[in-house]
Amino acid sequence: MTDAPMIETMEIARPPRNQWLDVWDQFRSHRGALLGAAFFAFILAAVFLGPLIWQIDPTYIDIRARNQGPSLAHPFGTDQLGRDTLARMLAGGQVSLAVGLTAMGLSLVLGTLIGVLAGYFRRLDGALMRLTDLFLALPLLPLLLVIIMLFRDALRSAFGPEGGIFVLIVFVIGITSWMQTARIVRGDVLALKEQEFVLAARSIGTPSRRMITRHILPNVLSPIMVSATLGIANAIITESALSFLGLGFPSDFPTWGRLLFDSTDYLQQYPERVIWPGLAISLTVLSVNYMGDGLRDALDPRIRGR
Template structure:
């Protein structure tokens, strides 16, 4: 007699298979996404842990050391006031990434809520989608400039200049970048409404709120996760653009965009001051975009099943 039982490999015995293992296996085969993930983690470690290792105060002024090139004491040199550029880069990265992640979270909440309501409730579909089209038709940068100019002084006086500008940046970017997420979620919800498991749950009288929370939302998380990664990149660029125009954080509060703005006047004499923050923004945005591409492929069951 021959043994016809299926052979169980050591790997299968050691690591039970599930959806997230399959997603990871597909994600790591995307070389660009894997490299982007490594770069993004490296940047996060640098901006979160770096200040505890490189303890120079980013706001400390040393006139005697101003406009220095890279040295052992200042690996990225100093600015026109003698402030250490490496310390300011790490402090600025923490702020830029915090603005990107927080505003992305606000954008996803708004977009997912509007998309689910528009897709599930037919009476709300028309008004909410026309509202979405209205926001899509508005020019983003001029709208952000108007919001900053209108509310900057009020929030700064109430919460302080740094906290007030942070709240303003997050709110302004979040409420002007939810539209694509809403359209994506709406399309998925319209398709899910006709699936058998949703029709079966509806036939036994499942309330709408339970239907949305238990059956609809878990099945739209894949495109929402992809939208989240791309939203972080877009938010970082938007914050950097506003800071570069001088409408972001105050001069003594560094962000990557603010460092670019301060370095423009010294571009001919000290081009490295533009290079470092520009490189940080480019690497962060590029790595997040590649992560989004990898997640999009990994979360697509048609690709994952090949």
């Protein structure tokens, strides 16, 4: 008879569990997501810390060492100009990941802003959603090509050859990939507006700006985080496609897509030149997609509560 009150007291005294610990436990139970996160961390460490160990200039030309296979001096071999493929892979990974992360950030800012404004202010909903539908209806690749051809020279003169094309590609990918985020955020905001805590805050005269920053945005972080992971993968693929078409970075400024494009002429003689950048793109995108799947499941309260 005396044990029951003690058990009840212990249960009452148990501290509430942190929501982010539940998210981490659910994410950790997703083996694919955990493996994807570990591999993506390895890729980041390799491309940003690898050049500190493998200190070979990726632009150095050594005609005497051209078209060599894998060796101790050149683990990934050399290209037609004698440049070290491993050094170019590491340098190209820095550019590709920088483009992916920066373009993803721009896309999230645009998508979140438009989604919140459309969901919270009903008078803006129609116009912003029609704008979103218009961008969704446009053919992506031809639009990218037109924008690049129109503004490439102007940005090169303003930011330099490499800086101009970097700014242009990030801008082009960012303004053509925000639509899904905007639609998802808008739907969540419409649902949140009918919640009791939002209605209570509105009844005491909370300004719209404070309502959005304190009550709306913190509750739409889940879809934003999932969109962020998927946006990185889409940006890397888009940059690779543009570089593969010869409209991205110049050949002396390597990216994974550019390396793939430069290797297609030597596919039959040196197939490994295509394998390395293609494998890097595929595995990076696959790991990021697995991370997105894990985050989606971890942030879903219906799955987390099981």
